[in-house]
Amino acid sequence: MKQYDDLEKALLPLLVTLEDRQCRDLEARIHRAAAGVRRLEADNMHLLRERASIHALLKKTSEDLIHRYQTIFENSGTGMLIIEADGTISLVNSIFEQISGYSREEVEHRTSVFSFIIPADRDRISSYHAARRQGGSGIPAQYETRFIRKDGRVIDADVYVQLFPGTLQSIASVIDMTERRRAEISLKNAHAKLTMLSNLSRHDILNQLTVLSGYLELSRNLVSEPRFLEFIRKETDVTNTITEMISFTKDYQEIGINSPVWQGLEDSIAHAVNNIRPGEVVITIDAEPVEIFADLLLERVFYNLMENALKYGGTLSKIRFSFERSGSNGIIVCEDDGAGIPAGEKENIFQRKFFRHTGLGLFLSREILAITGITITETGTLGAGARFEMVVPEGGWRERSRPGAASSRE
Template identity: 45%
Template sequence: MPIKPDDFCQVFIVQSKVLSLLIFILIGVLLEYVVHYSLKIPYVYTHIFYLLILLAAIWYKRDAVYLALFFGLLHIVVYYFNSGHRAYEPVFRAVMLCMIAYIAGSIVACMTHFRDEVAIQNGELERTKEAFKTANKKLNLLSSITRHDILNQLTPLLGYMDLSEELTHDPAHLEIIHKEQRIINTIQKQIEFTRNYEDIGVKEPIWYNIKGYFHELTPSYPNHSIIISESVSSLEIFADPLFPLIFPNLIDNSIRHGEKVTSITLSSYEEGDSLILVYEDNGNGIPIDEKEKIFERGYGKNTGMGLFLSREILAITGLSMRESGQFGQGARFEIFVPNGAYRFID
C-alpha cells in the first residue's frame, strides 16, 4: 500500500520532533560537562536551558516539564560533584526550570486548544455557508420556475382580455375588463418584485460611480419634460449590485405622485464622518403622516414595493434612507452613507 503524502509529512514531523528533543538533551549534557563540570562555571550557562525548554514547550506543551526536570537534576548532580556539598541555589534553579516549562507548556496548550476550536468553528461555518448556498440556489430555482410558469399563463390571459375588449362595446363590461387588466399588471409587478428581492445580498457589494450612473438615467425618460441634474462630483458608493434600481424607483415615484414635477436634482454633502446623498424634486411632496408609511411593503396606489425595496437594498451595506421634504414643496429623500461606504475618486 503506497504511503500518502500527508502520512509521510506526519511521520517526518514526528521524527523531527524526536530528533530535536535528542539534540536538546545532548546540548544540555555538553553544557553541564564543558561549562559546569570542566570550567567550573555554575550558573550563567543555564540560561540556555530556558531557551531549550521553551522550544520543547512549543512541541510538547506541558510535557516539556520532563526535559526541565532532567536539566535540573543534571545541574544539581554536577554541582554536588564539583563542590562536594549540597546547596539551595541549584535546587532553586531546577525548580525555576520546571516552573518555566509548566507555564510555557500551559500557554502553548491553551493557544493550541483555541486554534483547534477556531479551526473547528471555521469548518462548521464553511459547511453551514455551503448548505445555505445550496438551499438558496434550490429556492431561487424553484421561485424562478414558478414565476416563469405564472407569467406564461398571464401573457395569453392578457391577450384574451384584449380580444374581449375589441369584441364588446358595453361600457360596464369594458370597465370590468380594464380592472382585470390592472390586476394582472399588478401581479406582474409583484412577480418582478419577488425576483429583485430574492437577489438582495446574494452577490458581493461593489463601488458605484454616482455621477456616471445618474447621467445614464436621463435618456430613459425622453417623454417627460423633466430636467434631471446632479452635483455629486466624483462620488462612489459601496452598495449591493441591485443599487441601480433605487434612483429609477425614486424618479418613477416623482413622476407618478409628484404630478407637477419639472425638476429632479441629486446632490451630496458630508456631515461628520458620514455622507448624505440628497434626491429632490419640485412636485407635491409627501404628507407628514406618510413619510414613514411610504417605505412599508404594499403601501401606495400601485404595488407599493419600490421604496420598500430601495430601503432593503441600501441596508445591505449599512446605508439608510428617509423622506425629509416639506409637503407642497416637493419630495426630498436623504440617503445616509456611513464612513467607509463612500469615497471620492480623482
C-alpha cells in the same frame, strides 16, 4: 562597619604624641571620616535592599506575564502553534491537539508544520514561510488551506501567521472551518435550487398573465355596456398589479446575492438615468466625485426614485441628485419639484403596502440600502416636491482617488 570602629580605636592612642591643638584637630577629622564611612555603608545597604526589591518585583511581573501569555495561548479558542525557522513545531495548545488528532508529545520538536498540509498546498505555504523570514512584502498573514489529521481525514482550515518581533519564530492560529464550509456549500446548493424553481414559476406565471391580458383586451373589444367595460378595466388593473408584484420578486431575490462593492456615485446615477425615459423632465447630477460602498443594486435605487417621481410627482419639471456632508456621514439627495408626499405617509411609502401603488419600489430601495447600513427617509414638503435623503455612515463613502475613473470593484 566594625572594621572602621577598630581603625578609629587604633588611631586614637597616637593622638597623645601630638600637641593639644593638633590632637583635637586630628581627632575631629578621624571622627568625621569614620562617620562618613558609616553613612556610605548605610547608603549602600539601602541601595542593595532597593535592588533586591526591584529584582523581586521584576521577577514576579515576568512570571505573571508568562502565566498570562500561557493562559492566552492555551485558551485562545483556536489551535495555536509556534513554528521555528526550519518549520519545526516547538509548541502547541490543546485545541491544536483536537484539530490535528495528535498529542503534544507527538508534535512538539518532532514534527514539521508542512507535514500537516495537503501536498497540493505545501509549496505555496512553504514559500510564505520562507519569504516571511526574508522580509518579503505582499505575504498574506491570513490564508486558507487544508490540513491532514492523524486519522487521515482532511479538514478545511483558516490560518493566521505572524513572526515574533526580532526572531525567526512565528506564531500561527488555526481554525477548523470544515463544518462551516459544508454548511455554506449546502446553503449555496439549496439557494440555487430555490432560485431555479422561483425563476421557472415566475416565468410561467408571467406567461399566463400575458395570455390573460390578451383575453381581457379582446373582451373589451367585444362588449359595449359600460358596466362590463368597468369590470374589464378593474380586471386589467389587477392583472397589471400582479405582473408588477411578480417582477418585484425577481428584484428582491437578487438583493444581497453578491458582496457589496465600492461604486462611483455619479456613475451609478448616470447609468440609472440612461435607463429611464424622463420625457420633458430635466434630470441633473450635482454629486461630488465620491464612491459608495453598497449592494450592486444601488443603481436600481436611483432608478426607482426617478420612476416614482415621474409617475406620481404630478406636474414636476426637474429631478436633481446631489451629495452633501454631515459630520462624518455622507448624504445622497434626490429631490424634485413635484407634488410631494403627505406628512402622514412619509414612512408608509417605504412599507410593503401601497401608497398610490408606489410601495414596492421604495420598499425594495430601502432593503438594498440597508445591506450596508445606509438609511433613507423622505423629508420634502407637500406641494413643493419630494426630497429623499440617503444617509451613508462613516466608512461607507470615500472620495475618489482618481476623478472620472471607473467604479472600483474591491
